[in-house]
Amino acid sequence: MRPFRGAEPLLPAALAVLVALSAACGSRLPEGDFTSPPPAATPGAPPIRVGVITSATSPVGGEAFTGPRDGALAYFAALNASGGLDGRRVEPLTCDDGGSGAGNHTCVTELVEQRRVFALVATTALDYAAAPRVSRAGVPDVGGQPIGPAYDTHPHLYGIHGSSAPRTGGRPGWNGVLYGGTEVYRYFRRTHGARTAAVVSYNQPSSAAYARLVTRGLRAEGYRVVTEQVDFALPNFRAVAADLRVQRPDLVLDALDGHGNARLCEAMDAVGAVPTAKVTHVQNWDSTVPDQYRKSPRCRNALWATGSSRNHDDASHPAVRAFRAAMDTHARGVTTRSQWQVEGWAAAMWFTDAARSCLAGPGGLTRACVERFLTRREPYTARGLLLPVRFEHLDRPPRTRRACLSVARWRDGRGWVTQGDMNRNCATVPQLGYRP
Structure with a gap:
């Protein structure tokens, strides 16, 4: 995520x-x-x-x-x-x-x-x-x-x-x-009534740091956040899934690699801990889902992806x-x-x-x-494939910004199904600073 x-x-x-x-x-x-x-x-x-x-x-x-x-x-x-x-x-x-x-x-x-x-x-x-x-x-x-x-x-x-x-x-x-901005979290809170989110990471510095960044954005949008961590060398996803079943989050987000995502979904399916949305990132927004998540049909059909470009499955x-x-x-x-x-x-x-x-x-x-x-003033959209792209030079960062979001959900037999018009999935959200 x-x-x-x-x-x-x-x-x-x-x-x-x-x-x-x-x-x-x-x-x-x-x-x-x-x-x-x-x-x-x-x-x-x-x-x-x-x-x-x-x-x-x-x-x-x-x-x-x-x-x-x-x-x-x-x-x-x-x-x-x-x-x-x-x-x-x-x-x-x-x-x-x-x-x-x-x-x-x-x-x-x-x-x-x-x-x-x-x-x-x-x-x-x-x-x-x-x-x-x-x-x-x-x-x-x-x-x-x-x-x-x-x-x-x-x-x-x-x-x-x-x-x-x-x-x-x-x-x-x-x-x-x-x-x-926090538009991803605002979308799920506003559109699906999400209030509780779980963030799963490895006990590895980069993964843990990324999870803290996710957590910060969620809390800025008023979520109750449950943090879960697994050992990188010997990850026990079953234990995480069992706790998720107790915590019952609306969203599950992660700072895991693709293999870890698939194993987490398998464990969640096994214990019946499938949330409203298992939110993945744009790199996993592809056609390999049936193979990658073949052992977790319920979690697979709870996969959501967000990004800044039009759904590649939207023919x-x-x-x-x-x-x-x-x-x-x-x-x-x-x-x-x-x-x-x-x-x-x-x-x-x-x-x-x-x-x-x-x-x-x-x-x-x-x-x-x-x-x-x-660098022209008119934003670029690549015939509607991109959310409007613009380059400007601001001396000071904006405190808030109107941001839009492309959203899709996986459905077996249909692939990635677009959720709303990406040019209308918009909100004015806070801009939070972080050091790369």
């Missing part, structure tokens, strides 16, 4: 030392299967090169972070198949940084300095150690997943969720403090249909469908829309022009 929208990206980093994160599992092909040359756009027109850096292999397990890459590559493949960007192919160059700072520097050296990509798109790096180098080079990084604080620190970096921080390249946020929306069709056609072998794929697709669209606006103007395609598009 991600306590504050502003804190959401920190979850993978907080759990990096835990067992393999299973948020994005499923069959995948090597990166080369995405890069077969599409039909030529305009003969002789030079391609527009963009870099896609991904921690495809990392300490948290292979393929945990590949969703944004898969979505972005599918978008560019579909774009090129339809004639490219105003007649020019977009050539995505991928690099796996291995989830390490050293590997991240190697990728930036290869893509930015050697291959001289025009921009980075949909960066998903466990340790974005080379972010200062990208910023100094003036290379726009469009729609990256803010796993750490880099996108709230450096200019020229534009995370998929937007930012209001000064971003001067010094300390993250406002003097080292980031802020986020009633034309932009989602376009995403799914392109994934089926151009991402052969990627059998999982996930929310992070949608956000990678949206990041590629965002870059393309920015570049197209520049090609239509008198100055042509320049990095400065792309950044003017990214």
Whole structure:
């Protein structure tokens, strides 16, 4: 569970030392299967090169972070198949940084300095150690997943969720403090009458710290909070589930890895301790639920996910249909469908829309022009796939903010079912500070 929208990206980093994160599992092909040359756009027109850096292999397990890459590559493949960007192919160059700072520097050296990509798109790096180098080079990084604080620190970096921080390249946020809202908790309290929440974590520093952050947000919204902790080496989820049956929380949230989530659900099913909502985070908002939670049907059907992008299972929306069709056609072998794929697709669209606006103007395609598009006053929604994204530079953090939320619930036989209009699941909530 991600306590504050502003804190959401920190979850993978907080759990990096835990067992393999299973948020994005499923069959995948090597990166080369995405890069077969599409039909030529305009003969002789030079391609527009963009870099896609991904921690495809990392300490948290292979393929945990590949969703944004898969979505972005599918978008560019579909774009090129339809004639490219105003007649020019977009050539995505991928690099796996291995989830390490050293590997991240190697990728930036290869893509930015050697291959001289025009921009980075949909960066998903466990340790974005080379972010200062990208910023100094003036290379726009469009729609990256803010796993750490880099996108709230450096200019020229534009995370998929937007930012209001000064971003001067010094300390993250406002003097080292980031802020986020409590809209997730407000939603369940207001819409479902939730009053009691349980937070489950490991007795491991990163997990425990994250659980404290969740607890703080819940208490700010008036919840009675029950905290549960399991031993990381020998977790006794059955004991936690037994206590949850006694405490009877409306919500169960966690600071666990994917494997721990599945085991917790099994234990809850076994003792009959299934709450109104078992709230998971956006990384687990994917199509692997039937397999991951196959031993816990009641808990499985109590799974809820929240985020900032339109439900990837909502085929009633034309932009989602376009995403799914392109994934089926151009991402052969990627059998999982996930929310992070949608956000990678949206990041590629965002870059393309920015570049197209520049090609239509008198100055042509320049990095400065792309950044003017990214920082314009009009929020960006990627044809309705994203909640409005905006970049602004506020000298002081806001005390409150109107925030909206995309919500879905798992239902066997139906998949992830959208709960309300994400542009109307909104509330004015407090902004609470935390240090990344």
